[in-house]
Structure formats: structure tokens, C-alpha cells
Amino acid sequence: MNFKQSFKLAIKSLKSSKMRAFLTMLGIIIGVASVIILVSIMNGLSKDMTSRFESMGTNTITVNVMGRGTNRALAIEEVEKMVEENPDYLDRYSPRVTASVTAKRDVNSASTTVTGVNESYDDMQSIAVTDGRFIQYIDAERRQKVCVIGTYLVQELFDGMDPVGETLKINGSAYMVIGVLEETADSEESSGDDIIYIPYTTATRLAGSATIGSYYITAVDADKIENTMAIVERTLYSVFGDEDAYRVTSMSEMIDTVNEMTNSIALVLVGIAGISLVVGGIGIMNIMLVSVTERTREIGIRKSLGAKRKDIMRQFIIEAATTSSMGGVVGILFGLGAAYVAGILMDLSVAPSWNAVFIAFSVSVAIGMIFGYFPANKAAKMNPIDALRYD
Amino acid sequence: MIRFENIHKIYNMGENEVRALDGITLDIREKEMAAIIGQSGSGKSTCMNIIGCLDVPTEGKYYLNGRDVSDLKDDELAEIRNKTLGFIFQQYNLIPKLNVLENVELPLVYKGVLEKDRIDIAMEVLKKVGIEEKRNSMPSQLSGGQQQRVSIARALAGNPSIILADEPTGALDTKTGQEVLEFMQQLNEEGNTIILITHDMLVAEKAKRIIRISDGKIVEDSGREAAK
Incomplete structure (x- = not known):
């Protein structure tokens, strides 16, 4: 059978x-x-x-500084020095200072988030500007009151008209719009389109503190992310002498x-x-x-x-x-x-x-x-x- | 061909011991046509089960074609049944889901014959029993006589050395029963060894030799002299 x-x-x-x-x-x-x-x-x-998560870059390392005792901040010069000393592992960096604000133009107003960054941030996070330009080195250096805004805010504050060259008020002070971000999330509220980027130097002042709480650093090679994180951690330990004073995470870790x-x-x-x-x-x-x-x-x-x-x-x-x-x-x-x-x-x-x-x-x-x-x-x-x- | 040496079959029914076969010694030779006759309860069914390798004796020796088959295991018995024995049952025992041809093929399937050869052999035996035009019918579409022919064809398909028929006419009317018996006589004349088990003297008379069993013992054997 x-x-x-x-x-x-x-x-x-x-x-x-x-x-x-x-x-x-x-x-x-x-x-x-x-x-x-x-x-x-x-x-x-x-x-x-x-x-x-991947769209935020798998080679991105996030550093959050909680601080310890009087030594509460990580100065940007130290991050810069670390990146320059490890060209095989570290590529670019950007401070990241966030604040919740109210943005106004004439009678229009919106509650939104301001993120203070430097000139590298758009490339690091694959952010595209459709109109105007992104934050540049000189903006941060001179603490310019300029901003790049998302499409949601273009609709809400400018009723859809071209905002480049116009001004809006963030928590009462005037900023000039220098660029518009590419639409990524149907221009919805609280989405990636509901955002304002300004120079980090301006942002620390806006946030009311002189220090920078977090940095984004990109690794040269996403496959070597663990070695790269180790370098960053070593540097931070030499600054703070305490592992609890900072936290280093990577996008690929988050994905995992x-x-x-x-x-x-x-x-x-x-x-x-x-x-x-x-x-x-x-x-x-x-x-x-x-x-x-x-x-x-x-x-x-x-x-x-x-x-x-x-x-x-x-x-x-x-x-x-x-x-x-x-x-x-x-x-x-x-x-x-x-x-x-x-x-x-x-x-x-x-x-x-x-x-x-x-x-x-x-x-x-x-x-x-x-x-x-x-x-x-x-x-x-x-x-x-x-x-x-x-x- | 078949040799029983002092065969006993004892069943334990609770505390009672039932001696279904009580010392049977028997020889059936090649090309014989023998009838085993007895009342119900006489032990003839047990006798047929042992001849048919469906069961093994409690005591005694059973030689089939010279081989001792008294203490074989299930699967060894199955192989002997497949290669040596052909069964014809009172109730025909065709498998209702399979058509005539598939039923006749079954012993060959278990023998491991290839499909093409199986069909050839099955068709040949169906022709022999005169029912080849019904090869695609289901058993339920056939009359009793036709079903019994199919079961004879199935018994012949494996080319067995012994055909064992258990009350082959029991479920048929007299005329059809006669036809079946005549066909079996014809098969015997062609050289097949046939053993009939029946309670009916009229059926048994068709055989050349009559073995009568009562209470587990042989009480009469018309062929004993001839066999010696």
C-alpha cells in the first residue's frame, strides 16, 4: 500500500x-x-x-544629559572635539534643544514645539526644505531669530500663503521664516509637520536655560554603532565621572x-x-x-x-x-x-x-x-x- | 498442503474454559476440494480461522505448505494470508466505497504489485468470473450473486494456493447459490485447492471430501482413507 x-x-x-x-x-x-x-x-x-525609526536614521546616536552636581551640562565644544578626534566613527553632531511655545501671526496662533538645532541637523535626519533654506552655521553663531517651519504651521498661521521672508512671533519675540519643510504627515496637528526649527543658540535662550540637554550624533557606519556608542560613552564618562549623569541611545537599539x-x-x-x-x-x-x-x-x-x-x-x-x-x-x-x-x-x-x-x-x-x-x-x-x- | 497436528483452541471466558477445537488432526492435499461441516458452535469457524491464518492455535502444530505457522506474529500471518490464501465470505465483504475493480485489486495492492499490472490481473480474473463489464460499478449496485462473483475474483486475484470459502452461498437464493458452487467446482477442476465451510449438507455434497466437526472434534472424514 x-x-x-x-x-x-x-x-x-x-x-x-x-x-x-x-x-x-x-x-x-x-x-x-x-x-x-x-x-x-x-x-x-x-x-x-x-x-x-529608520527614517530618523539608524546611525543616529542620542545623548541625553541629566548632569551631576554642579557639572550639569555638556558643552558643545566637548562634543565637537569628540567628533573631530574620532573621524573613523563619528560623522556629525547637532545639539537638540526643545521647548513648547505659542506661535502667532496676526490673529492666528498655534501651540507647537520648537527644536533648536545646528546646520547639520537636516542632513542627519534627512529633512528636506522645499522653500527657502535650512538653519545655517552663521544663524547659530549670530543667534539669529530665524526659523524653518512645517507645512501644518504654514496652513495655520499663514493660511497657506508663501511664508518665506515673513515674520511670526514665538512666545512674543519676532522670528523671520527662512524656509518651509517638506510635508511628511499630511500636515496634521502634532505630526512631523507641526514643528519649528530655530538655531540652537537662539533656542537655549528661548527655553530659558543656558545649557544644552541633548545631542544627536551620527555614526560613520551604522554597522559599527556599538563601538561608536562606546566611544561616546567613554568621552561622557571622562566629563562627568558618573554613568548616571547621561544616557546614550541609538535608533537601532530602539528598533531592536x-x-x-x-x-x-x-x-x-x-x-x-x-x-x-x-x-x-x-x-x-x-x-x-x-x-x-x-x-x-x-x-x-x-x-x-x-x-x-x-x-x-x-x-x-x-x-x-x-x-x-x-x-x-x-x-x-x-x-x-x-x-x-x-x-x-x-x-x-x-x-x-x-x-x-x-x-x-x-x-x-x-x-x-x-x-x-x-x-x-x-x-x-x-x-x-x-x-x-x-x- | 494443510496439516493440522493435534490442534487445540481454548478460549477463556471468565472462569469457564471453552475448548473450541479439541485435538484436531487433519491433512488436506493440493487440488482437493474439501467441505468442513458442522452445526453452529461446533468449532468449524474456529477451524476456518486457523486454516485462514486469522488466528493461531493454543496448542498443536499447523503446517501450511510445509511451513509451521502455529506461532507467527500478526504481520507474518498477514503476509501469509496475502500470498497463500483467498477468502470468500458469506456476506461478500466487499468494501462499499471502492468500485469492483478496486476491490479486486486490493490483495495485489498489499502484495506491492504495480498499478498497471494490478489492473491487468484484476481484469483477467473479473473476466474469468464473467463480470468484467461491471468493473466500474459500486458493490451496492450489484446483485448478491454478482457481489459474490466479485469476491471470488478478489480471492483469485492474488493467485493463492488455497481458496477458503465461508458459507459462500449462505446469503444467496438456491439458484444463484448453485451457480456459485458450480463455479467453485470448476475452479477446483482447474487445479485450485478449495475448502468450503458450511452447515448445509447440500452445499457440502458438492465437495469431494466432507469433514464433519462436532464439539471441537472431527467425527467424520470421508476423505481420510483417500488421503492416506
Whole structure:
């Protein structure tokens, strides 16, 4: 009795009772479909988040200074010196001073965030200016009151007209608009388009403190980010002499953290969905047991004609595996379809994982074989005389 | 060909010991047509189960084609059934889901014969029993007589040395039963060894040799002299 024959026979007996076959498969279908849906959505979410972080530059290192005792600040000269001394690792740097402000022009006003940076920041963060120019060295050097604004603010404060060369008031003092940022987030409030960049020197004054609390530093090579971070940390330790006075993080580290988080959430969800696969397997076992009993006579006939234990065993295991793998295929198709629809409805990007599809299929075949084993064994061990006499 | 040496089969039913076969010694030679006859409970079914390698004796030796098969394991017995024995049952015992051709092919499937050869052999035996035009029918579409022919074809397909028929006419009307018996006689004349198990003297009379069993013992054997 070869595989092909057992398979044909399995298909035949599934066809002969379609409703029963469908109900038997249902557990597997639901289990596989929910695994596929969950994995697709989680995959999509983590891709979204990763790409958001990646757009901020995977080679960016963030330094936050909390300070210690009287030594509270990291002077920009020290960062500059560190970058110049390590040209193989460190590329560029920019201070980052943020403040929440109110921006006004005539009767229009908006609450927004001001970020004080230097001339390197736009390149480091891949920020594009569509109109005018970005902050330049001389602006910071001379503490110019100039600003680059996002498209949301162009709409809110300038009613959409060209703002370059105009002035607006930030917390009461006048700034000249020198550039407009490229739209990145549909000009929505609190998005990447609701932002003002000004020279960091001007920003420290605006923020009411003379010190700079954080820096962005770019690494020459994103692959050497760990060595690069070590250099930065060493320098900071030599300044502060205390590891708690500063924190050095990198975007790739953040991406890793986010990925780890989404992965473990996905794992828990898939685990829960996996329980329904087990329940589906029990359903298959149940039906196979019924089927073995119903076909006792057939088993007796086959044995009298010379079927060995392994022949009978194979027949029933293949039947169970065929049932569950067909359930698996239906579940995969249903899951992919449902994930696609969910993606559209919930405005998520879903990314079906072919690994998950492959694993789901293998698991459903395996479940059939595992849960088919017990009934098949029962069939194989039947005594041919009793089986032949069975009505 | 078949040699029973003091075969006992004892069943333990709770505290009672049932001696279904109680010291049977028997020889059936090649090309014989023998009938084993007995009332129900006489032990003839047990006897047939042991001859058919569906069961093993509790005591005694059973030689089939010179090989001791008294203590073989399940799978070894299955192989012997497959290669040496052809069964014909009272209830035909065709598999309802399979068509005529597939039913006849079954012993060959377990023998490991290739599909193309299986079809050739199955068609040949179906022709022999005169039912080849029904090869694609399902068993439920056939009359009792036709089903019994299919089961004879299935028994012949494996080219067994012994055909074992358990009440082959039990479920058929007299006329069809006669036809089946005549066909079996014809098979015997062609050189097949046939053993009939029946409770019906009219059926048993078709055989050249009659072995009567009662209470697990042979009480009459018309062929014993001839066999010696």
C-alpha cells in the first residue's frame, strides 16, 4: 500500500461525507487562520514602527544629559572635539534643544514645539526644505531669530500663503521664516509637520536655560554603532565621572527594543491561537475514532486480504493528515484574505509572513499525524476475526 | 498442503474454559476440494480461522505448505494470508466505497504489485468470473450473486494456493447459490485447492471430501482413507 493510494482513499472518504469533513477541519481552519491574521498584523505593525525609526536614521546616536552636581551640562565644544578626534566613527553632531511655545501671526496662533538645532541637523535626519533654506552655521553663531517651519504651521498661521521672508512671533519675540519643510504627515496637528526649527543658540535662550540637554550624533557606519556608542560613552564618562549623569541611545537599539516587544506580543497571541489548533486536533482525533469504529469491518476485510499493521496505520494517519492539511490550506487562504481586509479596514499595513504560512501548514499536517496516531493505532491493532464479524 | 497436528483452541471466558477445537488432526492435499461441516458452535469457524491464518492455535502444530505457522506474529500471518490464501465470505465483504475493480485489486495492492499490472490481473480474473463489464460499478449496485462473483475474483486475484470459502452461498437464493458452487467446482477442476465451510449438507455434497466437526472434534472424514 503506497502513499498515493492511501492519499486517494483519504480524499475519497473525505468526499463521501463533506459536511463531516468540513466540521472536522473547522477547528484547524480557525486556528490556522487566526495565527496567519495575527502574524500578518503584528508583522505589519512592527514594519511600520521600524520604518518610522529608520527614517530618523539608524546611525543616529542620542545623548541625553541629566548632569551631576554642579557639572550639569555638556558643552558643545566637548562634543565637537569628540567628533573631530574620532573621524573613523563619528560623522556629525547637532545639539537638540526643545521647548513648547505659542506661535502667532496676526490673529492666528498655534501651540507647537520648537527644536533648536545646528546646520547639520537636516542632513542627519534627512529633512528636506522645499522653500527657502535650512538653519545655517552663521544663524547659530549670530543667534539669529530665524526659523524653518512645517507645512501644518504654514496652513495655520499663514493660511497657506508663501511664508518665506515673513515674520511670526514665538512666545512674543519676532522670528523671520527662512524656509518651509517638506510635508511628511499630511500636515496634521502634532505630526512631523507641526514643528519649528530655530538655531540652537537662539533656542537655549528661548527655553530659558543656558545649557544644552541633548545631542544627536551620527555614526560613520551604522554597522559599527556599538563601538561608536562606546566611544561616546567613554568621552561622557571622562566629563562627568558618573554613568548616571547621561544616557546614550541609538535608533537601532530602539528598533531592536520595539521589535523585541512586538515579537513577544506576537508570540503570546500566536500561542493563544495555537491552542485552537490543539482543540482542532482533538476534533480530528474524535472523528477519526468514530471513523475507525464505523469502518471496523473494512479494516477486517483489508486485514484478511493481507494488510499489515503498518498498512492500516498508514491509511488512517494519512487520512487524518489529509483532513488537517486541507483545513490548514483553507485556513491559510482565509487568514490571508482576512488579514488583507483587516488591513484595509483598520488602515494598517499587513505583511503576511511566508514563514508563518509554511509553519502553519506544517503544524496542521503534524497535528493530523499526531492526533491521527491514536485512532490509527487502534485500527491497526484490531483483531481481524472480530473486525470481520463486526456489524 | 494443510496439516493440522493435534490442534487445540481454548478460549477463556471468565472462569469457564471453552475448548473450541479439541485435538484436531487433519491433512488436506493440493487440488482437493474439501467441505468442513458442522452445526453452529461446533468449532468449524474456529477451524476456518486457523486454516485462514486469522488466528493461531493454543496448542498443536499447523503446517501450511510445509511451513509451521502455529506461532507467527500478526504481520507474518498477514503476509501469509496475502500470498497463500483467498477468502470468500458469506456476506461478500466487499468494501462499499471502492468500485469492483478496486476491490479486486486490493490483495495485489498489499502484495506491492504495480498499478498497471494490478489492473491487468484484476481484469483477467473479473473476466474469468464473467463480470468484467461491471468493473466500474459500486458493490451496492450489484446483485448478491454478482457481489459474490466479485469476491471470488478478489480471492483469485492474488493467485493463492488455497481458496477458503465461508458459507459462500449462505446469503444467496438456491439458484444463484448453485451457480456459485458450480463455479467453485470448476475452479477446483482447474487445479485450485478449495475448502468450503458450511452447515448445509447440500452445499457440502458438492465437495469431494466432507469433514464433519462436532464439539471441537472431527467425527467424520470421508476423505481420510483417500488421503492416506
